[in-house]
Amino acid sequence: MYEAQGPDPAYRPPEYEGFDVHSARTLGYGVSGAYDDTYRPAYEAATTPAGAPVGEGAPVGEGVPGGEGVPGGEGVPGGEGMPADVTRDGTGRRGARRRKARYGERTDRPVRRLLPQALVVAFLAGGTTAFVAKDKAIELTVDGKPRTLHTFADDVTELLAQESVEVGAHDVVVPAPGTELASGDEVAVHYGRPVRLTLDGQRHEVWTTAHTVQGALEELGVRAQGAYLSTSRSLPIGRHGLALDVRTERSVTVMADGRTRTVRTNAATVREVVEEAGITLHGQDTTSVPADSFPRDGQTVTVLRIRGSKEVREEAIPYDVERTEDPSLFKGTEVVERAGRPGLRRVTYLLRTVNGVQQKPRRTHSELVREPRTQVVKVGTKPMPTSVHGADHLNWRGLAACESGGRPDAVDPSGTYGGLYQLDSRTWHTLGGTGRPENASAEEQTLRAKKLYVRRGAGPWPHCGARLHG
Structure with a gap:
């Protein structure tokens, strides 16, 4: 049991007496004669080429985890040049088999340990593929300045938000916001x-x-x-x-002095167009449209040659009539108490001829010379009598028909006699009448005629007086 715990660190085989391991030549990786490459990925170290479990039946010189099975005839640190059948504990293959027998129940642990690692590698490999697939190369041009960028945005709206590009109602985005993106697409933002x-x-x-x-x-x-x-x-x-x-350039026709000229112009006013047509305005000359107005395409402008003069005229100002009631006068009788007088105004007129045609005079100035005086008239309110003793039974209607044709306002050709009964002014006044008889009412005229008959009989009407008794 003690020997199985490992070789004595102080032990050196007889073959290595007097050999300094620190002075051994180091061979480069991949150079002929160097150590065999014993690295295997984790998922390849689980089994041997023959499919046998690790550590059992492995050829000499193939390394496995735990240091079992070193290359035949190849040195390892601390045991360079060690024979193939000698292990670190110096017991040879028998010691290895004893350790194997002792720890044989643990030979499946490397497989269990490597299986989760392989799953993690596979998962990471799949996630990387999805990660790469979401990445897009987009050319974004903002107001004429292009740049290429990588993004995980799904559509144009998300891309602009990620890049802090704000757009307003008058800005244009191509393609439109919300459009899905794919790698290689171009997005342009044009600011309004x-x-x-x-x-x-x-x-x-x-x-x-x-x-x-x-x-x-x-x-x-x-x-x-x-x-x-x-x-x-x-x-x-x-x-x-x-x-x-x-x-913009427009076509305008100018008519002046009996000639017609058409010009192409971009002038700002009609006056400029007239000047471009070679026409000069003098004095009061003007145009058919305001000279400061904008000339329109196809418009015709006529130059008006104006010649003018002034004329002063005196004009009468009508007077007003003021009427007042007078109870001493019979109804229908009016007496002018104060005669009216018209006023006087001095007016200045401008006389013009346009292209030789006389125009209506235009008043430019007015000056008051004399104020008008109001006329005052008395109007009778006294009831008119209808009867005169000694004359009521006569045929006054027949007399009026003979003298004036029955017209109260009739006047003879000489202007001396007037009214129904053709009385002169002197006779009329002696009978109490005022003014002219033709201006009085028919009732008053008949009343005055009856009074005249009482005084003088039918003499005042030598030709028609017989009608009074007819």
Whole structure:
């Protein structure tokens, strides 16, 4: 039992007396005559080539775990040159068989120990394959700057989130967010840039992903050939955007002095178009459309040659009439207490001819010369009597028909006589009337005529007086 515990460290076989093991020559790995390579992977060391259990029936010179079975005739540290049938304990094969017999029940332990290790290796190998399969090589271009990266993202949205790339409503992502990714795909992010575009006088707020003015014009579909641009076409557009004024080339027809001219222009105003057509405006000359307006494509502009002068005129200002009631006057009677007087205004007019045609005068200035004076009229409110003793039974209707045709406002051709009964102003006033008889009511005229008959009979009507009794 004691011998089975191992060789004595001080023991040296007679063959190695006087030999210094530390001075032995070391042979390089793989050089002829070097030690045989005894390494075997864990999953190969479980059995011998013949399939026999480890340590049993193994040829001399094949190493196994635990140091049993050393190469025949080959030295090992501490026993170089040891015979094949000699073990470290010096007992030879018999000692080895005794140890084997003693520990034979443990010969299956290396197999049990190596089996989990093999499973771990297999598991790691499969996991590595899956790990590699998830990795993708993607070319990501952000605002024109490309870079290649490796990612485990499944789609575009996840990739942008991993790379901290934020996109807004006006940004463009190709392919669209949510698109699945595969190795070798290309993803591009184009940032939107605000552009305050004034196109042919109309202002627009637009967004573009172009990096230059030329690219923005192409993207927005603006016809730039022959156009005026407020900035260079090659000017870069930053993330903050820019203001851009574009005036496209247009065809405008100008008519002046009996001639017609058509010009191609990108002018900003009608006045500039007229100048480009070689036409000069003088004095009050103007155009058929506002000279500062924007010229449109296909528009016709007429030049108006204006010649003008001033004229001063004096104009009457009508007076007002103020009426007041007078109980001393019969109803229907009006007496002018104060005559009205019209005022006077001095007005300046501009007289113009446009292309030789006289225009309606235009008032440019007015000056008050004299204030108008209000006319005051008394209006009678006293009830008019309808009866005059001695004259009520006569045919006054027949007399009126004969003298005036029955018209209260009738006036003879000479202007001397008026009213139903053709009385002159002097006679009318002696009868108490005011003004002209034709201006009085029919009732008052009949009343005054009856009074005249009482005074003078039918004499005042020599031709028609007989009608009073007819």
